[in-house]
Amino acid sequence: MKVCFTGGGTGGHVFPVFAIDEQLGRLLERQGEPYERFWLGSRMPLEKHWVLSASIPHIAIRSGKLRRYFSWRFIPDMMGIVVGFFQSVYFLSKEKPDVLFSKGGYVSVPPVLAAKILGIPSLTHESDAIVGLATRINAHLVETVCIPFEEVKTQFPAKMHHKLVATGVPSRLSADDADAKRAFERYGIPIGRPLIVVLGGSQGALQINEMVWEQLDRLLEIGSVVHQSGEKTYRNIRREGYHIMPFIDDGLGDLLAAATVVISRSGATALADFLEFCLPMVLIPLGMNASRGEQMGNAQRIVSAGAAILIEAEKATGENLVSLVENIVYDHDMRERMVKGAKSLRPQPAAPVIAFQIVRCMTGKEKRRVTDD
Incomplete structure (x- = not known):
């Protein structure tokens, strides 16, 4: 199984993935299945340092901030999003992941759109009590939207509720x-x-x-x-x-x-x-x-x-x-x-739940033999 992780810009869009990555490795090891992963993220040096420190290959792409207000940066941001989309198409076509997991942030939108066009199953996770714009966009393109708790469901249209799963927010700490x-x-x-x-x-x-x-x-x-x-x-x-x-x-x-x-x-x-x-x-x-x-x-x-x-x-x-x-x-x-x-x-650990959802998204059905630790 090969997974593309995407998202970035701040630690909140990076650190939770490390706990998910660890759980995925455990699940697939018990299955006797190989596990590969890579990261499509921003060009921020600190993000790259964090990801590489977790032994995950990092590929930087262009992107642009998604703004809810007028700014002179609108045109450069849109150009960055377009460039990031074509970069995402290239790298996803080259790496051929089985599934894409987005942790959100504006950098995640081009990869999620590229995955949709390429037929790569994908899912996204929202951590906040108020859903961000990137998640609202990604939610239309992915198979599964992981949310922090049940109350957040009311922020999505009823027609999307079938793809919402309350998973909690992963902590990389124990x-x-x-x-x-x-x-x-x-x-x-x-x-x-x-x-x-x-x-x-x-x-x-x-x-x-x-x-x-x-x-x-x-x-x-x-x-x-x-x-x-x-x-x-x-x-x-x-x-x-x-x-x-x-x-x-x-x-x-x-x-x-x-x-x-x-x-x-x-x-x-x-x-x-x-x-x-x-x-x-x-x-x-x-x-x-x-x-x-x-x-x-x-x-x-x-x-x-x-x-x-x-x-x-x-x-x-x-x-x-x-x-x-x-x-x-x-x-x-x-x-x-x-x-x-x-x-x-203090909820049940979120990382194993999300890892299961990633495997489920790839297969299109629950793997009954996959169980949590």
Whole structure:
């Protein structure tokens, strides 16, 4: 079986695929079937690094952003999409995959369209509570649309409901494999001292970074701080108890297992990671001026379950952030309620379900002998 993965641009469109890829390998190994895969993605160097680090061959194609507003970039973007489509036709014809799996993002649209024209069965996955434009387009072209939870079905026309499958959002991390002690040792943090983890996504979050730096003295009075700042906004700040990195890759599971509270945006993939570890969260989603509202939709579901406290980006201040972190760290009962809320949302592992859907999409029928681990 040969699979083409497509999607990219941010970690949220890349990292979940690694868990799916691992499960596919296991399923097909039990079948005694060979497994090959490659990636059609963007030309972003960081994306290529992530994919190659997972031992998946990466092929970069042109594309263009799908915009819901007028921009002078419209014509160049459309040209990029057209070029990306013909590149996709070429590479799919050359590689001859049995199935194509899209993780979304604007780069996925040309490959999905090319697969449709070439007769290659395909499916797509949406992680967010509010469906993105790329998924809305791809949904008309694929056999199966994987969605994060049942409520998202209402955003699709009734005539498409037969192809919707609620699978959850894959996390590349596993609480069972994580070890909090390794994180304490790596960062030199005394065991038992509260640990505040700040994650702004793979690209970082300048607003969150600036609030953390503004209130760093007070945060360090509460506990140790491990901070992913993003490459573009990284500052080489040296303080006892404060550890800053452009990006945290190795040992992220250990770090989340050790965390007392996490401060983050509310990308769907990040939330899936936090729910895997049943972590109390302070979420500062991107506002409507910087997104289509998907992060707010993602966050509200977590907040409704009692697992997170939300600060609207437009109203967020460093003072407010520190106050909330203090409440969570010092109030044991509050923290326990948040952990309980996170457990209530922790779904069955999504990666095996999606891997099964990929095999099913290729064969056109369920393989009864394929079972989950």
